[in-house]
Amino acid sequence: MSETSCARAPGRLGDLMKGIVAGDISPSELVDMYLARIDEVQPLAEPWRVVDAEGARRVAEQRTAEARSGALRGPLHGIPVAVKDIIDVAGFPTRCNARMLEDAPPATADAEVVAALRCAGAIIMGKAHTTEFAFTYPSPARNPHNLAHTPGGSSSGSAAAVASGCVPLALGTQTMASVNRPAAYCGIGAFKPSSRLLSTYGVSLLAPMYDTVGFYGQTTADAIAMFEALAPPHVVPAAAPLGGVLVLDDPLIFDMVPAMAAALERMVEACREAGIAVERARSPVPFEEIRQLHWRTMHYEVGRLHTRRLGAGDGISDRFRAVIEEGLGIDDETYLADRTTLQAVRARIGETMKGRAVLWPAAPGPAPEGLDWTGDPRYIAPWTALGGPMVTIPAGVDGSGLPLAGILIGRPGDDANMCALARTVAAAAEVLP
Template identity: 40%
Template structure:
């Protein structure tokens, strides 16, 4: 049995709309796949024993949805992957983003595994695309649940690389929304200036179906009929990209050019490296204040999270202000560049998913784009010689998700 069997949201929504299946049948398919694969994948913290798919309204029509366990779902505790929350009471209301997905017709099927408070300490989840390798983090369970075909749609969050990296490792697509696109009410966050919503689906066309439903965007606005203009970012100055991913980036250059795109070299590699270095300063400083209660109980936290909070508490106000200025200056330059291009395209992770489940990989290649608050689509499809997934990320203009999804879909077709 293959664990990696992503379930197309686009196909399911078409089947629901035409009456070829029902919401109840989709839920049973989800439950059957969870029963079959969950003993090995371990993507779920808790499943809803009786989700109300029958009364779901909206264009998604009762699609089962996974929800990362830092996000409130009414009736279920939000445990954040931490022993500090082992006895948490059930949430009294949905988070704002869950309300939005319900309005679109999705129905939460349960809570998915997260690293502790969405930082580095992993849960038990394995990577369905490469069992025994990390699925990435912190949205580990949501990425794995989609990759395994347990649900066709799952939500996560990103503060550094918590959506993009798992998508790259698990060979699925993801969208990180622009910072501030939806409220974060009901989400246990780390960094107000960095936390963003995201979600996973099998491919970019599936992301587009979900976005159309969530935002009432006409589907035609998410389709790109012409070759694009992109900037190719290698991330070379950051110094983490391995040979396999470097070759994948050159494959992207070749295939997009052959498909008719204008592919220019990204001229601000060093600037992005500077923002990459500034992001952890902002993250640690804000996390120490956002999670001050947890800092006081650091002896009961995983060491990576305790160290983050201690580092943030010791960070000088001036260092934080300097990091914020670095990000603001870069934002103006990147915004100007994106006026002439559809996207910045480059590696979504340093390489393939590392072996073992004791760590979640390096988020370095998402840090800058997260600091800048830009939307990011992860495009699956490429693999190394050993068959391990290598994701590509496309970065768009702030609040430019419509255009970015169209470009991401075109890139996906060019790479297939």
């Protein structure tokens, strides 16, 4: 570990589960190992808002005894997980990195997704840092690959916790680019399901039409496996699998840096060499228009949902106050018209995809230097507006050693089929930093 970097692979989910099942490693040993790593990392990358060492060890003892008797609770039995601090964990405050919530009382119940994690056998290690109310005001977390660079946002601590080797899995949320972009910047895998597929009970919402719980792992396959462990039973593959990859050309992404463009082309060639069908097409709708539709509808919802925060004085940042006020300035008619337009745009883009997934750059380039800005969400936000599942696939590093990534996107409801195709694409094209 250097003075500028604390990145470390946390371990792959499949290997960890095999070790637990075989008795080669116990959940208690895993928890102690990750707690020791947290002690090393926290002063540097600061991914954690709070660590529940005592609670994690107590649960790990129980999971260890169960594993020894062959009574595994589920596919994540004994696996430590970080939870973004806009998601309720019983007994701990949900502070949302907001000054006005510094004295928030402990949550009285788990969020639905946290309860599902416990049922799958996972061990909650603590709460990871988030940007303020999951918008743009940054958290203290830093990018493990270069501590002078942002880890992205808003799920900054969740991505940094995995990329620094503190936990193998983590929960985040996405309203604009908050799962897939931090994964890209930190060089790890992520899966963002279709919008509104999973329950957001117990999640502090930002803009309900878009707010979606997402999943982090060292690899693309790990993030997908975490989603599959928690997915409701009605998430099943469609009769026809996704038939390959579509590379869309659109002016929105013409400003990507050369290293990102080269990484995307390497992914395309790797897919072709693996026998995955790849086609190119121009977008039927300018993605800048989709981005603006997303921006207005999101801000409208932020304004309506968070208007009560305006009375908090300096308990909220000037940035968040400004977005609330901007949202309140958007009238109902504009919002409803934009939602109607989005429905039509989804249909046009879906027709162009025709049973394929789109391969697209995750960002114009690697994580920018500095901690006051969480990076550029433009490439991901329009896809969030379109509502389909989205997977971050690491694609190596640039000349300075910072991670690059592509994203693979399906149509809304394609989640199960996307899991299968994304595993295939990642097997061919994923390059871990």
